[in-house]
Amino acid sequence: SARECTKYTHTIMSGQRLFCNERVVRTVHSAESEKNKFIPFDELISHRRQQAARSVLIQVQSEKSCSELYSYCSQFGHIEGMHHYTVHHNTHFVLIEFKKVSHVENILNKATHMNEEQIIPVEGSMFWFRTEKTRSKISVSKDVPLLIKNGCSIPTDKELTDLLLSAETMSDQMVTLYETTKLNDIGVRIRFQTAHQLERCFSGLFPHISVLPFGSSVNGFGKLGCDLDLVLRATNVNEENLNSRLVYHTKTIMSDERLQTKKFMETIADTMQHFVPGICNVRRILHARVPIIKYEQSFTGVECDLSITNLTAVYMSELLRLYSEVDWRVKPLVFTLRKWAECVGLTNSAPGRWITNFSLTLLVLFYLQFKQILPSLSTLKKLAVKRDTRVANSMVDCTFLRDLNRLPERTTNVTTLQELLHGFYEFYSQFDFHTKAVSIRDGTTISKPDYSALYICNPLEPMLNVSKNVSIEEVEKLKVNLREASWLLESTDNNNLLTILQPKKDLMTLVRGKRVVNVAVLFGEDSEDEKTNVANKQKTLSGSLNKDRARRRR
Numbered sequence: 001s002a003r004e005c006t007k008y009t010h011t012i013m014s015g016q017r018l019f020c021n022e023r024v025v026r027t028v029h030s031a032e033s034e035k036n037k038f039i040p041f042d043e044l045i046s047h048r049r050q051q052a053a054r055s056v057l058i059q060v061q062s063e064k065s066c067s068e069l070y071s072y073c074s075q076f077g078h079i080e081g082m083h084h085y086t087v088h089h090n091t092h093f094v095l096i097e098f099k100k101v102s103h104v105e106n107i108l109n110k111a112t113h114m115n116e117e118q119i120i121p122v123e124g125s126m127f128w129f130r131t132e133k134t135r136s137k138i139s140v141s142k143d144v145p146l147l148i149k150n151g152c153s154i155p156t157d158k159e160l161t162d163l164l165l166s167a168e169t170m171s172d173q174m175v176t177l178y179e180t181t182k183l184n185d186i187g188v189r190i191r192f193q194t195a196h197q198l199e200r201c202f203s204g205l206f207p208h209i210s211v212l213p214f215g216s217s218v219n220g221f222g223k224l225g226c227d228l229d230l231v232l233r234a235t236n237v238n239e240e241n242l243n244s245r246l247v248y249h250t251k252t253i254m255s256d257e258r259l260q261t262k263k264f265m266e267t268i269a270d271t272m273q274h275f276v277p278g279i280c281n282v283r284r285i286l287h288a289r290v291p292i293i294k295y296e297q298s299f300t301g302v303e304c305d306l307s308i309t310n311l312t313a314v315y316m317s318e319l320l321r322l323y324s325e326v327d328w329r330v331k332p333l334v335f336t337l338r339k340w341a342e343c344v345g346l347t348n349s350a351p352g353r354w355i356t357n358f359s360l361t362l363l364v365l366f367y368l369q370f371k372q373i374l375p376s377l378s379t380l381k382k383l384a385v386k387r388d389t390r391v392a393n394s395m396v397d398c399t400f401l402r403d404l405n406r407l408p409e410r411t412t413n414v415t416t417l418q419e420l421l422h423g424f425y426e427f428y429s430q431f432d433f434h435t436k437a438v439s440i441r442d443g444t445t446i447s448k449p450d451y452s453a454l455y456i457c458n459p460l461e462p463m464l465n466v467s468k469n470v471s472i473e474e475v476e477k478l479k480v481n482l483r484e485a486s487w488l489l490e491s492t493d494n495n496n497l498l499t500i501l502q503p504k505k506d507l508m509t510l511v512r513g514k515r516v517v518n519v520a521v522l523f524g525e526d527s528e529d530e531k532t533n534v535a536n537k538q539k540t541l542s543g544s545l546n547k548d549r550a551r552r553r554r
């Protein structure tokens with residue numbers, strides 16, 4: 001019971017309180033999930049989009065300008081909240097949320113341009129707050145109500161390490177890692193603001209345009225500073241007017257659909273590059289299977305990948321979010337494994353022949369299905385009702401249960417996070433990657449349909465392999481690292497997550513210092529002798545790591 005739990009808290013960034021005991025965490029999480037009913041994806045997205053439409057982004061000299069800004073902007077409407085953040089540590093921005101969209105329009109009607117002759121006079125909801133020329137008549141209050149300061153700061157490695165060292169168990173460390181690095185409210189707000197900027201920009205030509213965030217920004221697995229995946233949809237027909245006698249004059253679509261897409265994307269990329277404030281470093285990757293425009297929004301500090309009409313990916317994000325919410329252990333486990341994969345060099349932010357975070361997440365979800373913590377997609381499909389029906393890109397059936405409140409039963413599995421982490425490594429250490437494919441849809445393995453090195457069926461399009469890009473060498477590297485992590489965790493008294501979160505180079509440095517044995521180095525052959533040898537060395541290693549940890553704590 002909650003009373004029996006040894007409760008303790010510690011302070012993390014910006015004074016947030018974090019419960020850090022597995023039992024307490026579990027109690028808190030289940031209480032929270034009972035209290036906070038699941039919000040369906042569509043509702044969440046719609047809420048965030050409306051919030052973005054009611055917000056403006058203003059660059060300020062420094063944090064000190066916030067009170068003046070608050071007083072100045074209050075004349076345009078009721079302010080619901082102010083969120084301050086910095087980009088590259090020295091450029092300050094405040095995202096102001098108003099109560100109504102009309103308040104934003106009031107600002108737009110009063111804002112001005114500088115140096116009219118030297119600039120392209122584009123308007124939007126991103127501004128800078130210049131110092132006043134004449135003495136203002138507006139009284140400036142010292143306290144700024146509703147201000148949240150420095151919302152986007154990412155904990156440094158040192159801060160994160162210290163936090164992890166202060167957690168009592170490995171499971172607690174996993175929760176701490178998740179809580180301190182997950183995308184927070186302001187992180188989500190600036191991502192929707194970035195999407196809103198494009199909508200506003202192209203709405204003259206396409207009044208029903210929507211620019212929707214998908215991927216890790218909305219699927220529950222996003223971390224602070226993650227990239228923003230966007231899909232632009234410009235084909236919204238107003239169905240109510242189908243009988244109207246007035247029909248819009250339009251251009252005819254090209255017979256070559258790919259060419260049409262390419263031309264369209266080239267045009268919007270040019271417009272973004274030349275006319276839209278804050279957008280820079282625009283790169284066109286238009287020959288890929290899914291053509292994208294990469295760009296940076298320098299006011300929000302977000303790296304973006306923009307595609308068009310790719311609705312399946314949005315429904316995929318909805319599915320992943322649904323899974324992330326089924327059980328409180330899903331997100332801490334995925335975060336830990338993503339962090340581990342990054343540390344050991346399995347994932348890389350550049351695209352290539354290696355496993356992506358998305359594929360890795362599907363491996364984790366599949367493992368949790370095997371543990372009967374998560375349902376298969378087929379089960380979610382059987383539970384779908386009429387309003388859950390979705391078809392993407394005219395042919396991909398993306399129908400599945402969308403409201404978790406209607407999921408009849410949750411798991412009885414009470415395995416701890418630490419055990420699940422270890423279980424994941426063991427499960428995939430023994431997995432037959434050579435002949436088997438992973439199917440989230442069935443919740444079972446299937447025979448590999450082709451010779452891809454790693455085969456993870458796309459849950460929504462089962463004929464596609466989401467890890468087709470992964471090379472044999474990378475699968476080998478994955479296997480080596482899985483076994484290495486499994487062995488490191490097996491060390492009897494090893495209760496420190498940091499043991500497996502060491503970057504490879506650090507491990508090598510430690511090897512030279514004779515404190516840690518890098519198992520990968522010893523993994524050339526799988527002979528039993530070597531395994532015993534390594535396991536013995538691991539025991540010595542964990543002893544010295546624990547001493548090290550105790551010393552650092554002191």
Ligand code: CTP
Nearest residue numbers: 215216226227229312313316317356357358466
């Ligand atoms: N996606 C997909 N099929 C693929 C690859 C990606 O449906 N073969 C969709 C998924 O919804 C995925 C999203 O595209 O979440 C974005 O892909 P990506 O940016 O690679 O993954 P993220 O989940 O956003 O992870 P990261 O934080 O690494 O960006």
Ligand code: MG
Nearest residue numbers: 215216227229
């Ligand atoms: Mg992404």
